[in-house]
Amino acid sequence: MRYTIRDMRSAESPLLEDFLYEAIFLPEGTAPPPKSILNEEALRVYIREFGSQPGDVCLMAEAGGQAVGAVWARIMDDYGHVDDETPSLAISLYPAYRGRGIGTNLLEHMLTRLRQGGYKQVSLSVQKANPAANLYRRMGFEIFRGTEEEWIMVRRL
Template sequence: MDYRIREILEEEYSLLEDFLYEAIFVPEGMAAPPRSIIRQPELQVYLKDFGKKTGDAGLVAEAGEKVAGAVWVRIMNDYGHIDDMTPSFAISLYKEFRGLGIGTALMKEMLYLLKHQGYKQASLAVQKANYAVNMYKKVGFSVLYENAEEYIMVTRL
């Protein structure tokens, strides 16, 4: 599949709501939560005033004329928070674009960007059952600590 990765445009920030919802891991056999779940304060940290805080950065993958996926980072007190110097990742793709290597390419490009911005590490949180765990490991993340349901992962840049 042909795609290109580029910086997210300010007028596309509203797409991050779609991608935040798409990022919610739904285990096999479980019903997806209502879309309104993204309005909860613990999820709004990924979206509120995006682009206005130091460290906010986002990339999208574009397939043809459609945005297929997004990766964005910010320093926030989210599930994967390590410290106030470490950006946390959020990434997702629309279902029809998963499993094609686009997510891996988005992650690598964002890691490159963060390194060149002077960051020393990046973090994320992922549920243990999520198939994306292997992709995160493949691009350099390792488990920093875990709880019953999820891993907090970090990569050095």
């Protein structure tokens, strides 16, 4: 599959709502939540006025002229928060584009971008049952702390 990784265009910021919804992990057999779940403050923090804060960065995977995946990071008090100097990361792909290495490529590009931006580390939150946790481990993320259901993971840059 041919695709490119590029910076998000300002006009594409509304797409982050779609990608945030796609990032919600659903264990097998679980019905998807209503889209209105994105109105909850715990999720709005990921996308509200994205691009307006220093350090907001988003990369898109584009295939066939459309965005098919996104990875974005910002300093925020979210599920993956570790401190006020560490950006938290979110990543998702539309289902038809998963399992093709695009997420790994997006993540590699984001780690490079954050390192070039002078950040020392990046964090994220992932449910233990989410297969993406294996990707994060392969990419050098380590468990920072956890609960019964999820881990906060950190990757040194």
